[in-house]
Amino acid sequence: MFNKILVANRGEIALRVIRAAREMGIQTVAVHSTADSDAMHVRMADESVCIGPPSATQSYLSIPAIIAACEITGAEAIHPGYGFLSENANFVQVIEDHGLTFIGPTAEHIRVMGDKITAKDTMKKLGVPCVPGSEGGVPTLEEAKRLGEAIGYPVIIKATAGGGGKGMKVAQSSEDMEKAFRTARAEGKSNFGNDEVYIEKYLTTPRHIEIQVFGDGKGNAVHLGERDCSLQRRHQKVFEEAPGPAISAEERARIGKVCADAIANINYIGAGTIEFLYENGEFYFIEMNTRLQVEHPVTEAIFGVDLVREQIRVAEGLPMSFTQDELTINGHAIEVRINAEKLPNFAPCPGRITQYHAPGGLGVRMDSALYDGYSIPPYYDSLIGKLIVHGRDRPEAMARLGRALGELIVDGVETTVPLFHALLAEADVQSGDYNIHWLEHWLETNLGDA
Numbered sequence: 374m375f376n377k378i379l380v381a382n383r384g385e386i387a388l389r390v391i392r393a394a395r396e397m398g399i400q401t402v403a404v405h406s407t408a409d410s411d412a413m414h415v416r417m418a419d420e421s422v423c424i425g426p427p428s429a430t431q432s433y434l435s436i437p438a439i440i441a442a443c444e445i446t447g448a449e450a451i452h453p454g455y456g457f458l459s460e461n462a463n464f465v466q467v468i469e470d471h472g473l474t475f476i477g478p479t480a481e482h483i484r485v486m487g488d489k490i491t492a493k494d495t496m497k498k499l500g501v502p503c504v505p506g507s508e509g510g511v512p513t514l515e516e517a518k519r520l521g522e523a524i525g526y527p528v529i530i531k532a533t534a535g536g537g538g539k540g541m542k543v544a545q546s547s548e549d550m551e552k553a554f555r556t557a558r559a560e561g562k563s564n565f566g567n568d569e570v571y572i573e574k575y576l577t578t579p580r581h582i583e584i585q586v587f588g589d590g591k592g593n594a595v596h597l598g599e600r601d602c603s604l605q606r607r608h609q610k611v612f613e614e615a616p617g618p619a620i621s622a623e624e625r626a627r628i629g630k631v632c633a634d635a636i637a638n639i640n641y642i643g644a645g646t647i648e649f650l651y652e653n654g655e656f657y658f659i660e661m662n663t664r665l666q667v668e669h670p671v672t673e674a675i676f677g678v679d680l681v682r683e684q685i686r687v688a689e690g691l692p693m694s695f696t697q698d699e700l701t702i703n704g705h706a707i708e709v710r711i712n713a714e715k716l717p718n719f720a721p722c723p724g725r726i727t728q729y730h731a732p733g734g735l736g737v738r739m740d741s742a743l744y745d746g747y748s749i750p751p752y753y754d755s756l757i758g759k760l761i762v763h764g765r766d767r768p769e770a771m772a773r774l775g776r777a778l779g780e781l782i783v784d785g786v787e788t789t790v791p792l793f794h795a796l797l798a799e800a801d802v803q804s805g806d807y808n809i810h811w812l813e814h815w816l817e818t819n820l821g822d823a
């Protein structure tokens with residue numbers, strides 16, 4: 374059993390990990406930049422270490438600073454949360470070289486899945502259905518144009534190192550190809566230091582369906598159903614739910630087994646998410662995230678499990694605490710991501726919180742690091758909280774979401790809460806009838822957000 378773990382993150386996810394550790398009787402170490410001295414994760418952890426100035430590159434992304442914090446405090450393992458170093462294979466390598474444990478997958482699995490071309494190739498070989506497209510990288514514009522004709526427009530050009538919606542461009546026709554190809558390459562180069570791109574058929578009305586998987590690193594793996602994360606702005610999720618309103622029990626069991634078998638086959642350890650586009654009853658793999666996702670609480674709600682606890686358990690070499698047969702779905706859960714952003718353009722809106730009140734009651738979970746008087750620093754992500762509701766069925770969860778949003782008070786900064794009030798009034802959202810483009814169209818029509 375670990376005695377002490379270090380949480381290499383900030384904000385709500387750092388609290389999430391600290392909470393799980395505390396319930397397991399494990400001591401926690403928070404790390405923070407000078408901008409986060411007063412942050413909730415620092416207050417909540419048993420110990421804290423300042424690891425650098427506000428800039429993330431010099432603090433939350435500084436591998437030497439984080440390793441030093443481990444050595445000073447005697448922490449034996451590191452939980453990376455999501456974002457920052459959570460999918461950095463080199464970080465995992467350095468942790469292991471120092472005789473510490475990374476709470477997550479192996480460096481090798483992170484490397485394989487972090488390169489989208491290799492990931493797709495690996496998944497294809499493991500029997501996972503993929504989006505039709507190029508075999509590997511596409512080095513020249515001529516080749517891209519030839520493939521565009523062969524696959525059939527529209528197509529999407531994606532940077533193999535891309536993430537967070539960056540490095541992806543759609544070409545509607547061969548006339549668009551040159552610009553899309555060059556832009557995707559340039560974005561790959563400038564954001565991820567790698568200009569290799571590949572091409573996929575662009576699906577016009579898919580849903581984003583992702584399967585939560587979990588492995589023990591010894592060839593055992595399970596799936597915890599799907600999340601529907603189709604409501605997106607600029608390829609970023611804003612509203613997530615489980616189970617998916619369009620997925621039947623048979624489809625869930627079938628694709629879930631394909632995913633669990635795939636990761637069992639490679640001895641995957643820890644939590645992972647296999648992302649698909651889903652159109653006309655077919656699943657098409659797009660990528661695998663080798664970490665805990667922001668939206669993991671909806672899965673926790675319907676399965677009644679603590680995914681962070683499981684991550685810590687398997688990192689210690691313990692077995693998972695459930696089998697596939699024991700994982701049954703109970704009700705429906707929805708999460709909304711609350712950002713400190715000003716509508717209609719979603720401009721970041723950091724500042725001081727003059728009043729904060731979290732909603733409560735049956736089936737309500739608020740994961741947030743806010744408190745009265747807290748100042749949101751301008752240096753990091755604008756996510757300030759996740760409101761998760763759980764009901765016996767989807768209508769109950771929707772009603773609960775509306776009720777809980779009404780109780781939430783965040784004064785002092787602008788937030789995306791009004792967006793959710795408006796969305797809940799939409800018939801398509803009420804009925805779950807949406808695809809990955811629905812929200813962008815809605816924003817354009819209702820807020821003039823282009």
Ligand code: ADP
Binds near residue numbers: 537650
């Ligand atoms: P990232 O790593 O940047 O998150 P993903 O490959 O996961 O990129 O894709 C993010 C989103 O981009 C998807 O949820 C979907 O909305 C859109 N997308 C990706 N590939 C396609 C495709 N082939 N057709 C249509 N939309 C796509």
